[in-house]
Amino acid sequence: MQGPSKLPLLKSGIPRQQFKKAKDDNHVSKTETTENKFSRYPHLKRRSKSTTDLLATNILQPLRPLQSIIEKRLVNGIGGSTIKIAKTLELPIKKNVVSNNASKVVPASSSKVASASTKQNGAIRRQTQKRAAPKTDDQPKAKVVKAPEKAKRVASWDFKTKFQLLNEKHGKLLNSHKELQEKFSNVADYEQYYQKYNEIQTAYDKQTKDYEKIAIDYTELKSKYEKLVADHNSLSKTYDEQKTLCATYADQLRTHEDNLELKSKLIEKLSTENNWFKQKALEWENERRALHNTIFDLKGNIRVFCRVRPAIGVTEDQKLQCMLSYPDEYSLEIRKTKESISATSGKPIDNKADFCFDKVFSQRTTQEELFQEIAPYVQSAVDGYDVCVFAYGQTGSGKTYTMLGEDYGSEGVIPRTVSLIFRTVEGLKKTNWEYEVHASVLEIYNENLRDLLSPTGNQNMEIRHNCGRETTVTNLTIEKVENAEDLRNLMELAQKHRTVAATNYNEHSSSLIRLWSIIYLRSF
């Protein structure tokens, strides 16, 4: 260890080697420092300390709150005079602050000019640093470049002048403070900006909510869009299939159209032939009618048939009084079972009788077989000729059974005639014939006429014959019938009226003539 006592001391009492080191480190001025002077003039040092304390208490301390503001203003480019004041007052000044004036605060390595200026004013700066060092050890140190103007030298003991200078600087600081206050009046603008900011924030929040809503809608729409795209693809596929199908159908349609054209021509040809055949059929029909009528004329206009009904209420062991035999289809032979002897000659009487008819129907003849013989007359009626079919015989002989019949399968002549008429008419309509069928039912009893289709049974009726050989009955109900069912209904109605009227006369009287049906056809 090297103790300080062994080093040569300077006049101020500082070891020379230490002083030299301080000088090299630029911590100590070449000239005599204020501290040395104070050490030489203790009374000045005491006065100086009390004045510095006074300044620090009364001037510097109130100005401390402005320190940060001044720094900000310096950063924002406030004039170099403020920097000077700050430097003078040893206020901590931020680095990297560049002023437009001659005085600058710059980084130590940023400018050679700054270094040169620092050298020129090294003494003053070192003095200031030395004074300020004990007060603000923890404050950041700033490299201050003083303006090149020559500072007014003030004697170190002339505290009055220093105080005046400080007062002037204080006044300048106040002015600066005033300027700053004026500039801080822009706070109102900031409030407006803040209000504007709030409005913008509110609008931003609203826009954010709208955006979120739109985002949700967008998601839904996107899913819908994707669904629609899928549907579109499906429909497109179906459309393509249908298009292909349409093309196939179009080809088929063209083929059918060609076929249709051919068939139309064929139909036209067949239609011509059909008309020819219709014409021929009409001619043949007229010829047939003429031949049919000729045959009936040859057979005779009035034809008599005989039908034998089976015995009713007779058992097989009971012996009948007569025997029937049918030598041929036109003859009927009746023979008595008991021989009788002539009272005059005493010889046996011939008990046999022979009858001839246009046709004989035995008791085994069915309704169908009988109608086969009647049917040609129906054809004559349809051909336009007058035809009358009636049954004659004693009571219980089977007239009603033959003409009307009984249950299903044993229908008589009239129901079968009705069915045949309408079948024939339907066939003839195809050969351009038009038919109307009318029906009436008339009963004659003791020269009195009764209309069986009228509920009141019209009494004022007369039979009249005109020159055209047409026989009519006045006030007779004539109903137009469209089909077989209509005609059967009319016959049921006539049967009903007949039953009511039967109480007024003798049903078994030979004076009763019942014209069950007068059916006439009108052809065009």
Ligand SMILES: Nc1ncnc2c1ncn2[C@@H]1O[C@H](COP(=O)(O)OP(=O)(O)OP(=O)(O)O)[C@@H](O)[C@H]1O
């Ligand atoms: N061919 C037949 N086959 C079977 N039964 C028959 C035949 N003809 C008639 N009959 C029967 O004889 C009975 C008398 O017949 P129907 O009533 O037809 O006689 P009718 O001549 O009409 O008598 P009326 O003049 O009194 O009215 C009936 O019971 C009927 O069923």
